[in-house]
Amino acid sequence: MTTPVYETDALIADDIDAYLDQHQNKSLLRFITCGSVDDGKSTLIGRLLYDSKMIFEDQLAALESDSKKVGTQGQEIDFALLVDGLAAEREQGITIDVAYRFFATEKRKFIVADTPGHEQYTRNMVTGASTADCAVILVDARKGMLVQTRRHSYLAHLLGIKHLVLAVNKMDLVGYDQATFDQIVADYSAFAKEIGIESFTAIPISGFKGDNITAAPSDNTSWYDGPSLISHLENIEIANVAAQEKSFRMPVQWVNRPNLDFRGFSGLIGSGSIKPGDTVRVVPSGTTSTVKSIVTFDGELDEAVAGQSVTITLADEVDCSRGDVIAAADNPPEASDQFEATLVWMDEEALKPGRGYWLKLASQLVTATIQEPKYEINVNNVGGSGEKLATKTLELNSIGVAEVHTERPITFEPYDNNRALGGFILVDKITNATVGAGMLHFSLRRASNVHWQATTITRDHHADLKNQKPRVLWFTGLSGSGKSTIANAVEQRLNVMNRHTFLLDGDNVRHGLNKDLGFTEADRIENIRRVGEVAKLMTDAGLIVLTAFISPFRAERDLVRGMMEECEFIEIFVDTPLDVAEQRDVKGLYKKARSGELKNFTGIDSPYEAPDEPEIRVNTVEMTVEEAADHIISQIMPLK
Structure with a gap:
């Protein structure tokens, strides 16, 4: 017997399909929360998860039970426990590791990284910030700006995060006083100007009470007429959207050769857009060709843009392999083997100038040596702009500027222009541990005008x-x-x-x-x-x-x-x-x-x-x- 399909069933099915399609095509924003210890980062994220209904019933029951064990000053739920997963974190009430959480609203999907506040975990903060489009920097309204507020703001700016939110938290503990909020914003504005931050958005919030977190404005801050935190995050321009307006760049991750009749180059488009018929250049070889087709699992595309993973086939047989970059022919990136870069050192063992490390940039892997640093940046100084200190090496969590020499030319762009082709990591060749992260500034002039002289006697x-x-x-x-x-x-x-x-x-x-x-x-x-x-x-x-x-x-x-x-x-x-x-x-x-x-x-x-x-x-x-x-x-x- 055939089960009849009623009109209401069809409507429900249509609604479900429309709902799923709507959520599948939502844009994704990656952001981090950072600041000093106990500024309320984990509590804020827990509140976002709770208010966006991203908690299952069994999780909620376990959370309520855990909250009673740790004590929450009369609060039914300790939202921080949703994020602080490590036992050591729960015992100390602090964040040590980087915790990633997912939630969604009607307008957008989010991945948020809760980064540690302690100075000794600065490397963890850098890890979380490396892929973020936005940084939410929390300040305890009772304490104002602290050293870690400056440090994390400097790092976020250094790592190329364009969108900064100054979230003045725990406003409930200062009676929602506007003067307190205004003074913190004024202090931060002066500091931000010193280190080159052009703009930021300040929002008074309470992660504990939920003020100005979701779409509804809080009655407790009637003097504030700006957006709520979630409303602001829903309207931030995502990096991939901005990247689409730049010149085409795609680091080749894999040469796709399933048979003798097909040879394509697979990778994630870092910036720009590409269409069949466009002229491209393979860097560093400089060979040019035209795009024959753009292939994906779901079929060929008429156009591909930044953020998409595709396979490109070319009209000509060109020498192109993993580590090369396919780029717009009229505006290709540079290739060099000597650079100036900013380094964030992440290893317990100090930097060894002159030692060979693996340098990984996009899909490129080369041996690199770091020269003795030109200087170390003291981001903890009162002025905030980063005092330059003389040094011969870099210790754990230190930030400095040094020359980087690679064994062969690599394709790059300044980090400020292209995070994918300007950011790199350093890996110890013996332990395989990631020991540092870096941002390339520019190639050294001598790198482009020093060439091998051909000799007859080999x-x-x-x-x-x-x-x-x-x-x-x-x-x-x-x-x-x-x-x-x-x-x-x-x-x-x-x-x-x-x-x-x-x-x-x-x-x-x-x-x-x-x-x-x-x-x-x-x-x-x-x-x-x-x-x-x-x-x-x-x-x-x-x-x-x-x-x-x-x-x-x-x-x-x-x-x-x-x-x-x-x-x-x-x-x-x-x-x-x-x-x-x-x-x-x-x-x-x-x-x-x-x-x-x-x-x-x-x-x-x-x-x-x-x-x-x-x-x-x-x-x-x-x-x-x-x-x-x-x-x-x-x-x-x-x-x-």
Whole structure:
């Protein structure tokens, strides 16, 4: 039997479809709440979730139960518990991690990030702000502007958030006094002008009572005639909308080649719009072509805009791969390998100038080194504009300006113009931890006018003339392990074999090339970087290069390995236990280090990171110098 369909059923179905379509096509605003500790950020978000009916009945029951346990000054519900998920947060009544929550109104969908107020969690605040279109900066009406108010405002401005809301919270605790609100707004206006914030919206609210949170204006603030918080958020221009008006940019994330008849380039459009027939340029190669089609899962498009993920096919066979950028042909982005950038340091271990880190910008991944910072920005100073402090590194949560050098040119735009092509993260090559976030300002002028000079005689010519394959025999080990002695013995054997060699010794290079360097971690890193560059030049000349350096850090040894051709770098670990090396103490250095006369001595008060998988390992406890040298020669043969 067929079930009859009544007209009312059809109308209900139509209403449901219309409702779902309406919500599916709503715009999405990402915003953060920030400010000092206990300004009421979590309570505000909880109130937004509650008022927008985004809480299930079982959640509400659990929330009411938890609220009774923690005590809420007579309030039935502690809204902050909706957001503060970590046990440590609930116990202390503070926010530690970044909590993301979703809610929606009739006009718009929202993703809100509740960021920590404590200074030690500044890196978490940066994480939440990196994708936000708006920042709601809360100020406790009883306390006024605090250090973290300034700090978070500066960071939000630094990270390119254009829309700022000054939410003066807990107005109920000051009797909804207009003079208190006006004074805080005046103080913030003066500060905002100093750091370059052009505009902001000030709203008096009470997350506890719900004043001026939802669409209805509060009777308690009859003197305020501005929008409620949610009304203002519903009408903010979203970044994707503004980005559509800029030139076309799409970082290539994947080359889509399902078969021999299709080759497309997939990615998220960062800015602008694109249509079939438009002329585009692949950066950094500079190759031009025209768009043949724009493909999505749901079919081909007549136009695609910023914020959409698409696959673009081109009319020509061009060299384009992951990390390249497809851009408008008449206005492509720059490519460079040296930049000035602002860095926010996020790791417990301080920045090591000269060390190689992974730099990830859009879909590009390259090795980058950070030079000694030009200055650190003290955003806590009373003036608020960011006092510039001299520094040699950046510690956890520090913000500074430094030069960034990449191993090859990358495609970029200044962060102020394009967050997708101007913002990057730094990743430690050993731990794979994200250690920093940065915003590119501009390329350094010398980066665009320094070019490789082509030469007729190549490195292969040099090597053939010497009848050998260039190599770097990199001896590493503790002081007193026997590196220099064994390297010298190996060179003698190679000399007898009529091989062309050169020995770079740690002590010898410090008399000339590196005489300006000390023994701090930063100086040790720069010492090895310079030696690596010299060794590379010598392999270009066709030589077999022997180096005898403690080179205590794996990252720097890996950096030098990356400079060389494949299989040319041979790591030789002279494996001597610390107690044995200390017993030898030919130069008396261990004795001085133990007595405190010699600082930053490897193995005593400075670490040594032994190789994980060296090509050759020799143990000088088990082998004589001659045996070690013979073993190394046997391992590197043949030499041609």
